[in-house]
Amino acid sequence: MTRRPRTSTSGIYTVAAEAGVSVMTVSRAMRGVEGVSAKKREAILQIARRLNYVPNSNARALSQTNADLIGISLPTLVNDVFADILDGMRGTFERAGYSTVIDTTEYDEARELRWVSRLLSWRPAALVLTGVHHHPDLKPMLRDAGIPTLETWDFAPDPIDICVGVDHRAAGAEVAAYVKGLGYRRPAFVGASPGTDPRADARAVGVGSVFDTPLLRPVLTHDNPFRVGAAGLRAALTEGEPDVIFFLNDLMAFGGLTAAEAAGRGVPGDLGIVGFNALGLNTVLPVRLTTVSTPRRQMGVMGARSLLARLNGVRGARATPLAVEVQPGGTTRLQAGA
Amino acid sequence: MTRRPRTSTSGIYTVAAEAGVSVMTVSRAMRGVEGVSAKKREAILQIARRLNYVPNSNARALSQTNADLIGISLPTLVNDVFADILDGMRGTFERAGYSTVIDTTEYDEARELRWVSRLLSWRPAALVLTGVHHHPDLKPMLRDAGIPTLETWDFAPDPIDICVGVDHRAAGAEVAAYVKGLGYRRPAFVGASPGTDPRADARAVGVGSVFDTPLLRPVLTHDNPFRVGAAGLRAALTEGEPDVIFFLNDLMAFGGLTAAEAAGRGVPGDLGIVGFNALGLNTVLPVRLTTVSTPRRQMGVMGARSLLARLNGVRGARATPLAVEVQPGGTTRLQAGA
DNA sequence: ATGCCAGTTGGTATCGTTAACTTTACAACC
DNA sequence: GGTTGTAAAGTTAACGATACCAACTGGCAT
Numbered sequence: 001m002t003r004r005p006r007t008s009t010s011g012i013y014t015v016a017a018e019a020g021v022s023v024m025t026v027s028r029a030m031r032g033v034e035g036v037s038a039k040k041r042e043a044i045l046q047i048a049r050r051l052n053y054v055p056n057s058n059a060r061a062l063s064q065t066n067a068d069l070i071g072i073s074l075p076t077l078v079n080d081v082f083a084d085i086l087d088g089m090r091g092t093f094e095r096a097g098y099s100t101v102i103d104t105t106e107y108d109e110a111r112e113l114r115w116v117s118r119l120l121s122w123r124p125a126a127l128v129l130t131g132v133h134h135h136p137d138l139k140p141m142l143r144d145a146g147i148p149t150l151e152t153w154d155f156a157p158d159p160i161d162i163c164v165g166v167d168h169r170a171a172g173a174e175v176a177a178y179v180k181g182l183g184y185r186r187p188a189f190v191g192a193s194p195g196t197d198p199r200a201d202a203r204a205v206g207v208g209s210v211f212d213t214p215l216l217r218p219v220l221t222h223d224n225p226f227r228v229g230a231a232g233l234r235a236a237l238t239e240g241e242p243d244v245i246f247f248l249n250d251l252m253a254f255g256g257l258t259a260a261e262a263a264g265r266g267v268p269g270d271l272g273i274v275g276f277n278a279l280g281l282n283t284v285l286p287v288r289l290t291t292v293s294t295p296r297r298q299m300g301v302m303g304a305r306s307l308l309a310r311l312n313g314v315r316g317a318r319a320t321p322l323a324v325e326v327q328p329g330g331t332t333r334l335q336a337g338a
Numbered sequence: 339m340t341r342r343p344r345t346s347t348s349g350i351y352t353v354a355a356e357a358g359v360s361v362m363t364v365s366r367a368m369r370g371v372e373g374v375s376a377k378k379r380e381a382i383l384q385i386a387r388r389l390n391y392v393p394n395s396n397a398r399a400l401s402q403t404n405a406d407l408i409g410i411s412l413p414t415l416v417n418d419v420f421a422d423i424l425d426g427m428r429g430t431f432e433r434a435g436y437s438t439v440i441d442t443t444e445y446d447e448a449r450e451l452r453w454v455s456r457l458l459s460w461r462p463a464a465l466v467l468t469g470v471h472h473h474p475d476l477k478p479m480l481r482d483a484g485i486p487t488l489e490t491w492d493f494a495p496d497p498i499d500i501c502v503g504v505d506h507r508a509a510g511a512e513v514a515a516y517v518k519g520l521g522y523r524r525p526a527f528v529g530a531s532p533g534t535d536p537r538a539d540a541r542a543v544g545v546g547s548v549f550d551t552p553l554l555r556p557v558l559t560h561d562n563p564f565r566v567g568a569a570g571l572r573a574a575l576t577e578g579e580p581d582v583i584f585f586l587n588d589l590m591a592f593g594g595l596t597a598a599e600a601a602g603r604g605v606p607g608d609l610g611i612v613g614f615n616a617l618g619l620n621t622v623l624p625v626r627l628t629t630v631s632t633p634r635r636q637m638g639v640m641g642a643r644s645l646l647a648r649l650n651g652v653r654g655a656r657a658t659p660l661a662v663e664v665q666p667g668g669t670t671r672l673q674a675g676a
Numbered sequence: 677a678t679g680c681c682a683g684t685t686g687g688t689a690t691c692g693t694t695a696a697c698t699t700t701a702c703a704a705c706c
Numbered sequence: 707g708g709t710t711g712t713a714a715a716g717t718t719a720a721c722g723a724t725a726c727c728a729a730c731t732g733g734c735a736t
Contacts, residue, residue, distance in 0.1 A: 012692065062396045226618075
């Protein structure tokens, strides 16, 4: 049959012919497995290098029913949290010989389902999902695919397969207890609108569980985080009389801080501002927020290791919760000026 | 021959048997190509959905000599610049039906060569590289692979294949001219040590070309950007008498700003501080740096579009330079406090 | 009836690699 | 010398999808 013209890529047969051996010997030499004499292996590798022969991973994957590939699904890359987690994971996988295919869901479950299906089409050796809340059709799809799956960032005791993450409810409670110890009593929570982000909801529940006064939680429009923070703070001050505001993350908290000062509220005297996720940003500014540091890179590395262990048949803990750390705010004041 | 037990994944034959048609008809139905009656297509798609059948992209790639896959090589993901570029590219590719495989080189040419070779093993439809300086063995490897290649972030008039980026030399000259217009005369450049980062070198050359006084450029140790900035500023003040310091990026510039004030130099009176890359960071702080905004997301989108056009046989410009914009500093002062 | 066309449908070789099995080469042993 | 054992190398049939070509439909003009 005549096919479309071959690419110029040398195949394993070209190398075998050039080296005067069979394709099996080339295959063995390329993979570094037993059964080839050192002399022949060297000769073959040299010829392969000269011809710029790169084995076809698709053919290998087909022959082996799955690929040396990890599929990773994240909400977005434009967020230090996911960039950090991804950084830890990718490095670990890369060194273990796995490539990574990535998709971003933009926090949309339908899109997650669609993209995960596309990831599965590559028959990856394993899959990484962000969070523990997914489209109802996702679980059966993964069950049928039958591949190891890591859920990360969120912790849940009963994951689909394995899970490495932080318990956002507990983290909210932890920072809330610290803040309550400072004397604050009337909390508000500013982040995603209720019901739109399970993570935000969990954190809000954790915060609320610590205080006697009900948690004030204004509805927000999704937008640039700085503006969300500022608008959220204004909404909170309009709707009630909070003396401390917990933000979904540090960026929103900085937006809130700006708005608080514009509104004439002294921070931390009149109003407490609390962030989340301890961004690097927070370490170089004159103002140091009270925030919660989350072990994101470590989470990526540990998650990847768990998954690799699972691929090697080692069964460890199904769910690993990671600790967070409350970072007290400070007033490392600095004379400003451009 | 007996192979290792089949995965539970339904193959195209399973679907065909279930639907009572041939595999070719299923193949056509799944791809949405002509030649299947509407009734049969519907029936097949429904069965496929019920069985959670996901086509095997590796088999398809093998059959077609290349995959619906774009390989992307970046220095790192923990840097807003590359996260932004990647964000623009990935979204565009994803919507066009391509998956993306990513590797990170950590600014190491040898590693780039190794990872690019791994990317090529997937027989991607196209490849994206960062920058225009590569390992000498890379070009022949790409030539033999014969796939469309986009170089991005840097601009060069004679790319390997196509190129969308900014001219860092020109950008350095542009901001330097602006700063000279403000009255500064004795420049220093703080970023990567000379010879370690072609981009930094290009920018430094651009800056130097504008001033009469030779550019002071201290040698640095690679580290956290804030500390590099602070240490670089101190080194510059020790080695000479600059009245303005250009930093490789905004993070370093903020580090420098902190160090300048610690050293008792007034900014911008005694010493000018200039950043690069206009990070979001810079829009919410009391201090607003003079910096250069680079169209990173747009670059990603445009680069991806150029590559997609090329894949569809459209030949546009080989090299597209993107304009940058100098952002004047300001003193949007804010009362600080935690 | 017959021929012809357009629209569907099916049979099968092929993509590049590896698993499983077979063959060969050669040395050690009785 | 003949037997046996072992490491190295080769042969062949998959893996799952698609391109190419052939064959089959039904409608319609002749």
